[in-house]
Amino acid sequence: MPNANLQVPIGPQHPALKEPTSFMLTLSGEKIMKAGIRLGYNHRGIEKACEARTYIQDLYLVERICGICSHSHATAFSMAVEECAQLEVPRRASYIRSLVGELERVHSHLLWLGVAGHEVGFDTLLMYTWRDREVVMDLLAMLTGNRVNYGINTIGGVRRDVTSEQKLKILEGVAVLEERTKYYITVATEEVTLARRLSGVGALSHDDAIRLGAVGPTARASDVPRDCRKDDPYAAYTEVPVNVVTDNHNDVYGRTLVRCGELMECYRLIRQLVENLPEGPIAVKAPRKIPAAEAFVRYEAPRGEDVHYVKSNGTEKPERVKVRAPTLANVQAVAHMLKDGYLADLPIVVAAIDPCFSCTDRLIEVEGSARGGIMTWGQLRAYGIEWHRRHGVDFSRLNANFRAGEDR
Amino acid sequence: MSGENAMTEERAIQAELVGKFPFLDGRMRIARARRMFAEAPAGQAGEVLGHLQERMQFSILCAITGLDLGATLGVIYHLARPSGIVLNLSTALPKEKPVLQSITARFPAAAAYERELADLLGFQVQGLPDGPRYPLPDNWPAGQHPLRKDWTAESLPGAPRKRD
Numbered sequence: 282m283p284n285a286n287l288q289v290p291i292g293p294q295h296p297a298l299k300e301p302t303s304f305m306l307t308l309s310g311e312k313i314m315k316a317g318i319r320l321g322y323n324h325r326g327i328e329k330a331c332e333a334r335t336y337i338q339d340l341y342l343v344e345r346i347c348g349i350c351s352h353s354h355a356t357a358f359s360m361a362v363e364e365c366a367q368l369e370v371p372r373r374a375s376y377i378r379s380l381v382g383e384l385e386r387v388h389s390h391l392l393w394l395g396v397a398g399h400e401v402g403f404d405t406l407l408m409y410t411w412r413d414r415e416v417v418m419d420l421l422a423m424l425t426g427n428r429v430n431y432g433i434n435t436i437g438g439v440r441r442d443v444t445s446e447q448k449l450k451i452l453e454g455v456a457v458l459e460e461r462t463k464y465y466i467t468v469a470t471e472e473v474t475l476a477r478r479l480s481g482v483g484a485l486s487h488d489d490a491i492r493l494g495a496v497g498p499t500a501r502a503s504d505v506p507r508d509c510r511k512d513d514p515y516a517a518y519t520e521v522p523v524n525v526v527t528d529n530h531n532d533v534y535g536r537t538l539v540r541c542g543e544l545m546e547c548y549r550l551i552r553q554l555v556e557n558l559p560e561g562p563i564a565v566k567a568p569r570k571i572p573a574a575e576a577f578v579r580y581e582a583p584r585g586e587d588v589h590y591v592k593s594n595g596t597e598k599p600e601r602v603k604v605r606a607p608t609l610a611n612v613q614a615v616a617h618m619l620k621d622g623y624l625a626d627l628p629i630v631v632a633a634i635d636p637c638f639s640c641t642d643r644l645i646e647v648e649g650s651a652r653g654g655i656m657t658w659g660q661l662r663a664y665g666i667e668w669h670r671r672h673g674v675d676f677s678r679l680n681a682n683f684r685a686g687e688d689r
Numbered sequence: 690m691s692g693e694n695a696m697t698e699e700r701a702i703q704a705e706l707v708g709k710f711p712f713l714d715g716r717m718r719i720a721r722a723r724r725m726f727a728e729a730p731a732g733q734a735g736e737v738l739g740h741l742q743e744r745m746q747f748s749i750l751c752a753i754t755g756l757d758l759g760a761t762l763g764v765i766y767h768l769a770r771p772s773g774i775v776l777n778l779s780t781a782l783p784k785e786k787p788v789l790q791s792i793t794a795r796f797p798a799a800a801a802y803e804r805e806l807a808d809l810l811g812f813q814v815q816g817l818p819d820g821p822r823y824p825l826p827d828n829w830p831a832g833q834h835p836l837r838k839d840w841t842a843e844s845l846p847g848a849p850r851k852r853d
Contacts, residue, residue, distance in 0.1 A: 317820065317821070319821040319823075320801070320823055320824060321822075321823050321824035321825060321826065324824040324825065326835065328809075328836065329835050329836055329840075364721075491748065492797065493797050493798055494749070494750060494796060494797070494798030507749075507771065509773075512769075512771065512772065512773035513723055513769075513773040513775070514773075575726075575777075576720075576724075577724060577751075577767055577775055577777055579751060579769075579775070586751065588751045588752050588767065590752070590754045590765070590767065592756065600756075601754070601756050603752065603754040603755075605751065605752035605802070609801050609802075610798055612798075612801060613797050613798045613800065613801075
C-alpha cells in the first residue's frame with residue numbers, strides 16, 4: 282500500500298509515559314505529518330477545591346499537584362499568599378526554601394536522565410541514575426521527613442530548621458552526586474551511540490522556542506536564556522545568583538546537556554546556600570485571615586516556569602487560586618517538535634520536555650459512578666482497610682498504631 | 690531589589706502606557722519591583738496587549754487567569770519582559786455575554802489557556818483554532834462551568850446527592 286496519510290491515536294494510556302495524555306498523529310509511512318495533543322485526563326478540580334479550603338489546607342493541597350516538583354508549587358503558593366498578607370519571610374527561611382528547591386531539582390533531573398535513557402533503550406543509565414538519585418532522596422527525607430511531598434513550607438516561612446550535622450551530610454551527599462554527574466556528562470558527550478540517538482531528534486529552533494512560549498530546560502536547550510531564578514529572583518536567589526545553563530543544539534541532545542549542566546550548577550548553589558545559611562528565625566506568624574489583595578509569583582521549577590496567582594478577599598479562604606505548570610507552556614512546542622519526526626521518536630521527544638500531566642491538568646470533578654456516592658474521609662479509610670482485609674492483607678494492627686499516633 | 694531607585698523601568702512603562710492609552714490613567718499600579726497591574730475597559734485589552742507585545746518587549750505570556758467577579762467575568766493576561774517585569778493586564782466582561790477575542794495569533798501557547806477559560810468559566814473565545822477541548826472530558830454537559838462561583842458538583846445532572 283502506498284504511504285497514504287494514516288491517522289493513529291496513541292493514548293491516553295500508553296507505554297511511553299506513566300501519565301495519561303492522548304496524541305492523534307497523522308502519519309505518512311513512519312513520518313509524523315501532524316500531531317494533535319489532548320490533555321485533561323488528570324484534571325482533579327484543585328483550583329476550585331482551593332476556594333473552599335483555608336490557606337494552610339490549600340498549601341498541602343497544592344503540594345500534591347505534582348509528585349516530583351511538589352516543593353515548587355508549595356513555595357510558589359506560599360510566596361503568593363505572603364505577598365498578599367505583606368509578610369516578610371526571614372532570610373533563613375528563604376535560604377532553606379531555595380536549598381530544598383535545588384535538592385528537588387537534582388532529584389528531578391536525575392530522574393529525567395534515567396527516563397531519557399530508558400526511552401532510548403539505554404536502561405543501564407536508568408539503573409545508574411536512579412540508584413544515585415537515592416542519595417538526594419535520603420537528604421530530602423533527612424531535612425523534611427519526606428521523600429516527595431516535603432511539607433517544609435508554611436505561610437510565613439518553613440517548618441523545620443537545618444542543623445549543623447545536616448549541613449555536613451548535605452555537603453557529603455553533594456560531593457558523591459557531583460562525581461557521578463561528571464561521569465554522566467562524560468557519557469553524554471563521549472558515548473557516540475547516545476549522542477547520535479538524541480541528536481536532531483525533537484528539533485525546536487531558537488525562534489520557535491520563543492514564539493511557542495517554551496519554558497525551562499526545553500527553552501534553554503534552544504539557546505533562550507530564560508530562568509526565573511535570574512530574571513525574576515525570589516527566595517534566596519536575590520542574594521545567591523544563578524548561572525543560567527544554555528545550549529544551542531536545539532534538540533533532545535541539547536536538552537540532555539542542559540540538564541546535566543544544571544545538575545552541576547545545583548551542586549554549586551547547594552554548597553553556597555549551606556555555607557551562607559543566615560542565622561535567625563525560620564518563620565513569622567501568619568494571620569489566619571488574609572487581607573484582600575492579589576499576587577502573581579513565578580518560580581523556576583525543574584521543568585520550567587511555574588506560575589501561581591492568588592487573589593485574597595479578607596477571609597481565611599482565597600477568592601481565586603490559579604496555577605500554570607511548566608508542561609502546559611511546553612505542550613505547543615511538543616506538537617511542533619513531533620511534526621516531521623519519526624513515530625519511533627515520539628517517546629523520547631515527549632519525555633524530553635520532562636512532561637508532568639498531573640501538574641498541567643490539576644482539576645477534575647469526580648463523576649458519580651453507579652455504586653458511588655460521596656464518602657467521608659473516615660468512611661473511605663474504613664472501606665480501604667476492609668477491602669484489603671478481604672483480599673488477605675490485614676492492616677488492623679497498623680491501624681491501631683496509627684490511631685495511637687493520632688491521639689498523641 | 691525593592692528600593693525606590695530600582696523601579697525606574699516600571700515607572701517608565703507606566704508613563705508610556707498611560708501616554709499611549711489615556712483610558713489607563715488611574716487604572717495602573719506598581720505593586721512592587723517587577724509587578725505591575727493595569728485594568729483595561731472591556732473591549733480595549735486587545736489593543737493594549739498588541740502594543741505591549743509589539744512595541745514594549747512584553748514577549749512572554751506567562752498565563753491567563755479567568756475569574757468570576759460576581760456581576761462580571763474577569764480575565765487577566767500575565768505578560769512578562771525578558772528582564773523580569775510582569776504586567777498583569779486585566780479586563781472585565783459582562784456575565785451574560787462574555788465574548789473574548791483569541792490572542793493565539795500573537796501567542797500560540799495561549800490556546801490551552803483560552804480553552805480553559807471556555808471550559809471552566811464559560812467564556813466565548815472567538816478566533817480560537819480548532820482542537821480538542823481542555824481540560825474537561827468530552828462528555829461533560831454543556832453549560833456547566835466549574836469555576837463559576839455558583840457552581841457545585843451537585844449541579845451536575847445525575848450527580849450523587851451530598852450526604853450530611
